[in-house]
Amino acid sequence: MSFLDLKNVTKIYPNGTKAVHETSLSVDEGEFMVFVGPSGCGKSTLLRMVAGLEDITEGDINLDGKLMNEVDPSERDVAMVFQNYALYPHMNVYNNLAYGLKNRGIDKETIEQKVNDAAKLLQISDYLQRKPSMLSGGQRQRVAMGRAIVRNPKIFLFDEPLSNLDAKLRIQMRLEIKKLQQKVGVTSIFVTHDQVEAMTLADRLAVINNGIIEQLGTPIEIYDNPKSLFVAGFIGSPQMNFLDGNLKNKTLSAEGFEIKDIDSDFEGEVTLGIRPEHLSQSENALISLKVELVEQLGSDNLVYGQLKNKKDFCYRCPGNQTIEKGSNLSLNIENNKYYIFDKSTGKRVN
């Protein structure tokens, strides 16, 4: 049994909404697990069930070999960082960090030691006497993490902690969280709807949709080998291009081109997925793109345009190429990196 074990966990709210469907998942000790999915997909509910803030309708949650279903949140030895930090507004930073320790009956000297260590680690030693209202967003974020670290919990839970920060600070805090987790080595679950955050932080990633884990794996596995249309569309930025097509006798006919010798016995309506970065320009290629807009990011150019059948399409090329608006590009798929999904079920078929 691994460190954290979810077995057929289901959550049905009193109003009948089914937020989480029979989800099973294992997290190893010291692992950084990220739950990613669109809002309302049940990822936060799953996290809150681990914390004990939501009752479990069905299934079991085991933490460190102990069944947690009926254990009170205060007894679970988990720490959580909330989206709005939930700092204690009437206590200064020191007491914010110390509060959880005081409740556990730890003596004053040890508390002081631990709080000072955590404050040093997070570089908030100078603000210990301030109230949360006197801190900036990034500092509050650090205090919230300090409050989690100082207790030395079995598991860290992060509920979209970076979504209240501005873009620059978010990237900085993302790095800090990752570094910190590696330094402290605590098992962590991080919930986010931002796929870049998910990819950069995770040891393993669970892509969740409609209360179901669509795919579980390392970020690269999921990027390289999405098992469903949803995962393929959710992970990767800019989004994967999707084209309608028909698969018959190992030949895919899409609008305007054909791909032969496909490694699949599936026959019928399919969706072809091609990542913008898996394309290259060449003479007489498969896809012909009429350029409408070019976003120059410096390192890359994002080329947006339409195919012959007026379908929107995106192509990513190195930033040193000049591409004129209104020109026609002819594009090939690199190394046969394309994904074919059953149109009716969304499952991968190649």
Add this chain to the structure above:
Amino acid sequence: MTRFITSSFSHLILLIGILIMVVPVWMIFASSTHTSSMINMNGLQMFVGDSFYENYLRVLLYQGGFFKEITALKMFFNSFIMATGVAILSVVTSLMAAYALVYYRIKYATLLFWIIFITILVPLELRIFPTYSVMAELNLVNSYFGLIVPISASAIATLFFRQFYKTVPDELLESAKLDGANTWRFFVDFLIPLSKTMIVAMLIFMFVFGYNQYLWPLLVTTSEQYWTVVMGLKMMSGSIVHRFAFVMMSMVPPILIIIVLQKHFIKGVFQDK
């Protein structure tokens, strides 16, 4: 220029308002420092006389009532006990009632709250006989307990605390739970400190409410030993200057409470910002 005129005009109106409120009080005070023959001959006075100590001391220590058992000093003591008791008891019960209504999973909590709320529409006078008979059955007539308890359930304070608790974010409770706080600790360590300013405001409000009670103490006390200041205002006999002096003194405790607690009130408001 027009701004100067409008602003002086509004100041003038405010000034008139202040005068209307202050002048009568001042006249009572000024008159209470004269001898009664002076007032009887010349009417109310605008300037302070020289019988201040004489009049006030006599009022404080004079043995009044039908049985000559009660002094004004004792009345102030009774009023203070009653007002403080009402203030503390009603704030404590409302805090706890609101906490239960908002944070406990009580079925029909909203309905219960509205039932409590409706009691605002039922004045004490309406329930005064049943309440009296309960107190009489319990042998609590002529006791501080009987003076305080029946008027110490405040629907208004419960309403205020409930509305405030509802604005406290859920994450705070959840975070506290994960930090090992049980329901009692959350109440004591979070809600009470967070509602400090509101508690002070309610204490002032309920103190004045308790101090101003007239009908209830009149009914529930038969012994002069339990007379309160507000009852004394009516019962007090004697010359007009002594009554004026008593009226002046009866205003002091509520004003004092506001002055003393307002400091904390303002401090709390600014610190929490």
